[in-house]
Amino acid sequence: MxxxxxxxxxxxxxxxxxxxxxxxxxxxxxxxxxxxxxxxxxxxxxxGSLTYSTEAVVRTDLDVAVSAVGSIEPTDLFDISSELSGTVSEVLVDYNDVVTKGSVLARLDATKLEAQLAVQQASVDNAAAKVELAEATLEEARENYEIGQQLIKRGVESETAFIAQEAAYRRAGADLKSAQASLHLAEANLKLVQVDLEKACICSPVDGVVLDRDIDPGQIVAASFSAPTLFTVAEDLTRMELRVDVDEADIGMVRVGQSASFTVDAYDARSFPAEIFQVRYASETVDGVVTYKAILSVENADMSLRPGMTASADITVASVDDALVVPNAALRYTPSSEKEEITAGGGGSGLVGMIMPSRADGEDAVQNVGKAVYILRNGAPVRVPVQVGESDGSVTEVISDNLSEGDLVVTDEFDG
Structure with a gap:
């Protein structure tokens, strides 16, 4: 073979x-x-070796706040105008004057209205006299009619004469009704002039403070198309409201009853308390930014706050007592060695990590899921998984059985 x-x-x-x-x-x-x-x-x-920046884990009361900007406004503000057109004869109040309900703020020239009032009063008197005359005529016609009834029964009076007496009696009744109607009309016209004369006096509808005055003696008020605002009166400046614009990303956390604090430029070192009593559903869009209006009640007993002041408010939307917190930088930190492994594309370390995939199950897989912080132990960062809670933007509440107050968490590293 x-x-x-x-x-x-x-x-x-x-x-x-x-x-x-x-x-x-x-x-x-x-x-x-x-x-x-x-x-x-x-x-x-x-x-050279790596040097780590660390901060201690602490326990503290954590308040989560939403920031918003708005303005201070009176709770009840009244714009007072005139329903009548005319010339201003006198102005009796000025800025910051305290007024009571019914106080005269200004008066319009009422010369024409007073003349009209006199004319209407005369019309009423004339109509009243005609009513009296009609009543007397009716009484006379009624007596003649009753006498005629007796005479016609006795056959003393002719039928024609009795018919005339009956017609006169009915006409007298109708004349009385007409006179009474004329009297009612004259009284109504008199009432109209009296109302206009009362409106010539511009009065305050509430107790309050005059914030604005846009009227002077001799000025002509034209109320033909729209009533001009002559005075602005705030009812009570000891109770104000703060109207803030809340960003649409934060409005879901804002609720009625939440407390807040705010500052104004006039008092840099002072913080004022407030409380939300209304969150409006209607949105407001300015330059493509959507916001929602929240109204906060403000006590102003010392009259420090003034209408129109710009305020920066922090609304407390969540509070955690005795929370275990870490700086947010600790949650963002990842050791450079892990970054290199991720860049290399594997779950292991060194050359083996480059050519062999990591396990998809078991303890290693669990360690790489969720948030974590790194504790400095024996000069090296050790990963500790945590569950995160509320955050105020600089620190975050964490929950972990392997983390205690005083532990040093790594926030950054650099070559030493």
């Missing part, structure tokens, strides 16, 4: 020698690659 070249090579050992050669070549390549990776990964460490 003929022998092949492969059989001959196997017998003399040529194929085994070739396989061992390729194996040694592969091992050498792996060694060279490992050395290069080690050099690249630890080249910086050869020149």
């Amino acid at each position: 003929p022998t092949s070249n492969d059989d001959i090579s196997d017998k003399i050992g040529l194929n085994q020698k070739s396989s061992r050669s390729w194996l040694w070549i592969g091992v050498a390549a792996l060694a060279i690659g490992a050395g290069g990776y080690f050099f690249l990964a630890n080249g910086d460490a050869a020149g």
